[in-house]
Amino acid sequence: MLFQISEQIVNGIVTGAVYALVAVGMTMIFGVLRAINFAHGEYYMVGTFGAWVAIEYFDLPYPIAIVAGVIATAFVALVVGQFVMQRMVGAPAEAGVLATLGIALILQNTVILVFGGGYKFFEGGYIEPVTIFGISLAEQRLLIIAVAVLVFFGLELLVTHSRMGKAMRAVSQNVDCCAVVGIDVRKVVVRTFILGAALAGLSGVLTAPVNVSVYGGMGELITFKTLPIIIMGGLGNVRGTFFAAMILGIAESLVATYVGLQFRDTVGFATLMLVLMWRPHGLFSSQARY
Amino acid sequence: MSGPNARYGAFSLRGAQLAAKEINATGGIDGRKIEIFSADSQGTPVEGVSATKRLIAQDKVDFVIGDVSSSVTLAMQPVVEDAGVLLINAASSNPKITYAAGVGGFKWSFRNYPTDENRALIVAQYAAEKRGFTKFAVLSVDSDYGRSAIEFTKKYLPRFKGQILTEDYYKEGEVDFRSVLAKIRDSGAQAIIMYGLADTTPIVARQMTEVGLAGKIPLIGNGEFNTEKTIKSAPKAMEGAVEAAAWLPAWDSPKSKAFVTKFNAEYREAPNNHAYVHWETVNLLGKAVEAAKSIDRAQVRDALAKIKYDSAVGEVTFDDHNQAKLPMILLQIEDGKPVVKGAYSADIDYPR
Numbered sequence: 172m173l174f175q176i177s178e179q180i181v182n183g184i185v186t187g188a189v190y191a192l193v194a195v196g197m198t199m200i201f202g203v204l205r206a207i208n209f210a211h212g213e214y215y216m217v218g219t220f221g222a223w224v225a226i227e228y229f230d231l232p233y234p235i236a237i238v239a240g241v242i243a244t245a246f247v248a249l250v251v252g253q254f255v256m257q258r259m260v261g262a263p264a265e266a267g268v269l270a271t272l273g274i275a276l277i278l279q280n281t282v283i284l285v286f287g288g289g290y291k292f293f294e295g296g297y298i299e300p301v302t303i304f305g306i307s308l309a310e311q312r313l314l315i316i317a318v319a320v321l322v323f324f325g326l327e328l329l330v331t332h333s334r335m336g337k338a339m340r341a342v343s344q345n346v347d348c349c350a351v352v353g354i355d356v357r358k359v360v361v362r363t364f365i366l367g368a369a370l371a372g373l374s375g376v377l378t379a380p381v382n383v384s385v386y387g388g389m390g391e392l393i394t395f396k397t398l399p400i401i402i403m404g405g406l407g408n409v410r411g412t413f414f415a416a417m418i419l420g421i422a423e424s425l426v427a428t429y430v431g432l433q434f435r436d437t438v439g440f441a442t443l444m445l446v447l448m449w450r451p452h453g454l455f456s457s458q459a460r461y
Numbered sequence: 462m463s464g465p466n467a468r469y470g471a472f473s474l475r476g477a478q479l480a481a482k483e484i485n486a487t488g489g490i491d492g493r494k495i496e497i498f499s500a501d502s503q504g505t506p507v508e509g510v511s512a513t514k515r516l517i518a519q520d521k522v523d524f525v526i527g528d529v530s531s532s533v534t535l536a537m538q539p540v541v542e543d544a545g546v547l548l549i550n551a552a553s554s555n556p557k558i559t560y561a562a563g564v565g566g567f568k569w570s571f572r573n574y575p576t577d578e579n580r581a582l583i584v585a586q587y588a589a590e591k592r593g594f595t596k597f598a599v600l601s602v603d604s605d606y607g608r609s610a611i612e613f614t615k616k617y618l619p620r621f622k623g624q625i626l627t628e629d630y631y632k633e634g635e636v637d638f639r640s641v642l643a644k645i646r647d648s649g650a651q652a653i654i655m656y657g658l659a660d661t662t663p664i665v666a667r668q669m670t671e672v673g674l675a676g677k678i679p680l681i682g683n684g685e686f687n688t689e690k691t692i693k694s695a696p697k698a699m700e701g702a703v704e705a706a707a708w709l710p711a712w713d714s715p716k717s718k719a720f721v722t723k724f725n726a727e728y729r730e731a732p733n734n735h736a737y738v739h740w741e742t743v744n745l746l747g748k749a750v751e752a753a754k755s756i757d758r759a760q761v762r763d764a765l766a767k768i769k770y771d772s773a774v775g776e777v778t779f780d781d782h783n784q785a786k787l788p789m790i791l792l793q794i795e796d797g798k799p800v801v802k803g804a805y806s807a808d809i810d811y812p813r
Contacts, residue, residue, distance in 0.1 A: 175644075183640075186637055292693075308671060312671075383667055383694055384661075384664060432638070436635075
């Protein structure tokens with residue numbers, strides 16, 4: 172019994188690590204833009220497809236496919252950032268909702284147009300199971316946890332020690348003051364956007380080997396999983412997002428085991444409602460961004 | 462042919478046309494030639510009803526074969542009943558179609574195809590009798606199809622002293638099955654009953670490998686277990702998987718092989734299940750007309766109800782619900798390849 176619960180908690184942490192990688196990008200984008208990016212799951216999808224193309228069409232090994240997937244996502248994000256997202260600075264909230272929903276549809280349909288709507292098989296990755304303390308996990312899952320920890324550590328360093336990170340924090344606090352002191356707000360917005368989208372792409376490439384099937388609509392579910400996480404974590408709060416992702420991952424894993432798999436997708440919003448009743452601003456302060 | 466099932470419809474028409482051509486080439490049935498009229502239901506009940514009415518009123522057809530979609534067939538049943546025209550379904554699998562036929566009400570609709578209930582029963586029977594499983598876990602898609610397949614399985618498991626230990630349904634698009642698979646592993650189940658989507662099977666198979674289920678607890682049910690891609694995704698987990706099909710091109714019988722060759726020669730493509738069942742159904746109908754020695758509709762109907770027909774899979778007869786009692790082909794994955802384990806049929810219990 173105790174072993175079973177601990178195994179489910181480990182399963183939850185692995186799921187949480189994936190959610191954390193996707194959600195952190197979305198929360199950072201919210202921080203600088205004040206807009207929820209409804210196309211976030213589509214960057215996850217673009218990353219996966221980038222890697223799939225690298226393996227399927229160019230026969231590249233998986234580690235290079237990871238890089239290819241992230242570069243493909245960053246490139247798409249650069250285009251979208253230049254033409255759409257930087258116009259969102261100071262725009263009303265509904266503009267952001269409409270623009271990102273539109274981008275989500277365009278990205279999905281472009282991929283379906285080019286590669287067809289069917290499910291594709293993702294080859295590659297490290298899927299052999301390893302057993303630690305009796306709990307069996309694919310090597311790929313350990314890689315995902317390691318990458319998530321590294322990414323959060325790196326982001327911490329970036330926002331506290333680099334010029335770019337400091338500019339991001341400043342923009343997230345007050346756009347007008349940043350403009351007054353000469354910070355190029357649009358440049359900061361586009362860079363944050365590319366970074367956030369690339370992280371979503373990275374988690375797409377990392378999870379593809381264990382999720383096996385790749386298709387144009389795969390990002391939708393990710394967006395809807397990520398929304399409650401970033402609200403729970405306090406919109407724009409990076410550390411809060413990490414913990415919220417872990418809480419959701421573990422809660423989902425326990426619910427899937429002890430209540431029923433069919434209830435898994437309801438866990439996110441149910442937990443969110445409970446948390447918001449108790450702490451209306453989320454688990455962590457939305458003032459303490461990054 | 463248009464709509465979501467257009468591809469299946471095209472195969473069906475080609476199968477039927479091939480049968481008509483063959484029969485006509487040998488002089489027809491008692492000197493009468495068969496003529497095939499095609500109509501397009503577009504996969505929707507409304508279009509299906511008006512297409513059926515057109516076939517009966519304008520083309521003056523004697524017999525109707527169709528439709529691929531269960532909801533269309535259900536809508537066609539009252540139409541043929543009013544017109545007194547024989548309808549033979551050859552592709553819909555919803556059990557309701559024959560619950561409502563024969564002694565259940567409609568006198569003019571027949572079905573020459575196994576239902577979801579047949580499939581669930583045959584798979585459960587094979588798992589219990591040939592593999593000796595009694596303890597099952599359920600992991601099916603959360604849809605009418607997945608849920609009703611499990612309902613039918615539960616209906617028949619007591620026959621084989623089988624019991625279900627855990628029951629889970631997944632939403633379309635679900636990608637994380639590890640929690641549930643770990644629960645199944647610890648539950649003592651001997652097999653997982655899965656009626657699911659083709660694209661989910663490889664994910665489940667891979668994660669079975671992760672939680673240490675591969676090679677220990679096989680999948681049984683339906684979900685394109687036998688495709689190359691699925692087996693390749695996790696060969697060890699797919700080993701021993703069992704599923705049932707109405708027909709397969711690989712089915713080893715002279716009649717079946719001859720059909721595949723002829724279809725290939727005629728259309729330069731391989732036939733699928735839908736082409737086969739429609740080809741067989743035209744032949745079946747021909748035999749019924751021969752037995753009736755007339756094309757009087759009522760006499761053909763009565764001849765069909767009593768027929769003993771040798772199909773490429775095995776003997777076909779009809780029960781009092783006008784449902785064909787016909788064998789299904791069972792497949793098992795062995796050494797990474799689907800192996801046909803034989804054809805099985807089983808009697809279903811109709812609800813009273």
